[in-house]
Amino acid sequence: MRQRGLHTPSITETRDSTLTAALKPLKRTDVTQLVVDRLRNLLEQGVLKPGSKLPPEAEMSKLLGISRPSLRQAYKALSILGVLRAVPGNGTYISDSTSKILSMPLTFLMLMKRISLDEIFEFRMMLEAGLASLAATRASGSEVRAMTSQIETMTANLDDDKKDEYLVAEYEFHNCIARAAHNSLLLEIISIVGGLLWETRKALVNVVPDRQKDxxxxxxxxxxxxxxxxxxxxxxxxxxxxSALELVKKNPDIQREAF
Known part of the structure; x- marks a missing residue:
């Protein structure tokens, strides 16, 4: 017989108490970066998961030891970067994509010029060569057709006044290859780096000497x-x-334009 007066914590209560214990007050430096770091830690610990709803603003600011205006500022910045998403009338949620969270340290490192573009291109060369190799053995017929469709779009937009359309198709072509490799971990990794390089691609498309060769x-x-x-x-x-890396090396202004 169950004893009267005893309360067995529910799964929700246990999760909430774990989250409360993990959310310790932040030191007052760069609040946005610290909020990012805390969210990443909670994700790594499994306390939060992609798509998780955050505690109410008043509770969150109290748990982190920061003012509500500071928390709102951090939330706004993280929403712009895609790390958080606000649902009107329903609260704030962690992005469904872990790559948004994981890419944040790289973003700040690039902004501080601690990771160069040629280093990232070298990383891409190693990773995307492997993805292309896997895609050659694993791509379905529909996935090959999707790649072909992007090549056709690129072909139709070679003129300078259509370079934006060319860029979008080129970016999606690489995404098609990543998906066709059918490796979720590699796809997540390339999503992190690929997102960082979007502005770089925009800068590069202006200096490609021969788009036909590309x-x-x-x-x-x-x-x-x-x-x-x-x-x-x-x-x-x-x-x-x-070829893209050589363009970066020949055009040092690209990194300044992109970041």
């Missing part, structure tokens, strides 16, 4: 993937990203 490099990647040749796909990707 297009041919992408066609070579597609040909290797559709031909189910993993080694050729990796080589073609390395060749393409190597």
């Amino acid at each position: 297009l041919e490099e992408h066609r070579a990647i597609l040909a290797a993937i559709s031909g189910r040749d993993p080694e050729a796909a990796a080589d073609a990707m390395r060749c393409h990203l190597g």
